[in-house]
Amino acid sequence: MVVMAPMQTAVQCDESDQSMRQRLVHSLSASFPGSALSKALSCMEITDEGEVIEDPLSSSCFAEIRLEKLDSDDDDLTSLDWLKSGDLLKDLRAGEELETSDETQKENGEIKLENGGYATSAHPPNIPYNPQKHVNSKPPYSFSCLIFMAIEDSPQKRLPVKEIYAWILNHFPYFQNAPTGWRNSVRHNLSLNKCFRKVDKERGQSIGKGSLWCIDPDYRPNLLQALRKTPYHPYHQMQMLANPQPSPIYNLVGARRPLTLTTQQFNHNTPSPHLFPFLSKRLAQSSSKSFTDVSDIDAASALVQMKGSPNSRPSRNPRLKPLALVNGKRVRRSRSPSPPEFGSAREKRRLKRKMELQLAHVQKRLLTEPIVYTESPSEDHTYSATSPLHLIRSPTSPGSGSSSIDEEYDFGPADGYQSDGVDSFVSEESNFDESECEDDNTLNDSGNFSRFIRKKCSSPAEAAEEDVKLGADALLNLAGINTSNVVPIRAISPSDSNSPVQSDTPSLIKK
DNA sequence: CTATCGCTAAACAAAT
């Protein structure tokens, strides 16, 4: 059931589009001066009649986000009872007033401190957040999101710590008066959060102390997802500009509700080239491919036959080592392998071939599609976030320090802060050309996915088997079929959320 | 009640 937003509908229909758009453009430009956001906004031309001549967000990845009913709490939203709670109507009216005044500041929940200093209170959840205006409210973004936005907003998609500080200070004046501990938190987050990766400096390159930090391409969708789930995330306001239709109510009233994209919506969610030049370029190449096509389902059903009924399998994922606590650290216990069951040799070969072809598509999608189907925060951007690639990475490879990461995971060489600006994951994309799906040898020999597997497995035969098993799980999950070998980053249906598999999912994998 | 998450503080080492 899709829950529309009755309040926002009323708000947006009562006022003209033009005034709303103009005010939002003004507000966002002021909120994010000089940023990619304001650049994207500057590309919009609003006529006197309020028409947006060029709307860079018309195909935004957030343009068709809808809120799906996810839990019993949503029932509250289907009734109008929630309207009566608190001073919501007053707050909403206050939220509409984007012009700053002392009075509206009070109504907007601003916390005016007598000493004019730092407040630890979070921004009120029922007020649209303006970082430039609500300078005394703690931003409703996690440090992960702040760092993500800072890095994404940089020309090279990589920043030294110092400039991350600067970006945050510039865009969130709240931190100008905050104690310096937040810098520690930023560094702590950079260090501990797997989503962020240090870029090795080139020889002779000097950017001062420390390294550049970038987004790990594998986790970028997770961060996007996390940002999307954040109330008042800037891109949502952009979405309102592009598509002033009823939006998820939580973005207005601040209730914590995850967004879920439907399969149909997925295909239309192309990021703005103004905001995500590399991502939009990548997706444009594969936009003609549907996310879950018939062949996926076909292959998945074949896999069900091959693997047997998912429900008949033991709940524990045999390939995931369960976690144990040793000296306070989470480590993996040893596992006992579970051999796959196949039919005749001929049938096995046929299905394997089919599997490999489908696996190639899955691999390609996993590395190129930005949208993540998750409802658990742990799948977004936290220290415990997992990705398909991480499932098969050895989390505690001996000697896998920062210098060996690139080699082991085939990251491209560091570009340097002021270098050509080629995004690191562009090179990864090139490893997944459609033509690779046409040849078994190529498939097995050139993909990162396969390389990871081979590094993990001791023999080619074992690697091939691992390949098939992994692809089987990926396809089954993409087809919405619950399996014991869940690929946790995608296609997790609400009914899977309590599956025993997830409890076996690694909850903390250190870098 | 428990586990997880995000934040904060702190200690410490390494780099500049």
Add this chain to the structure above:
DNA sequence: AATTTGTTTAGCGATA
């Protein structure tokens, strides 16, 4: 030597 950067541990409150 001082400062900045990076890593790690610990603890707390909020939340699911």
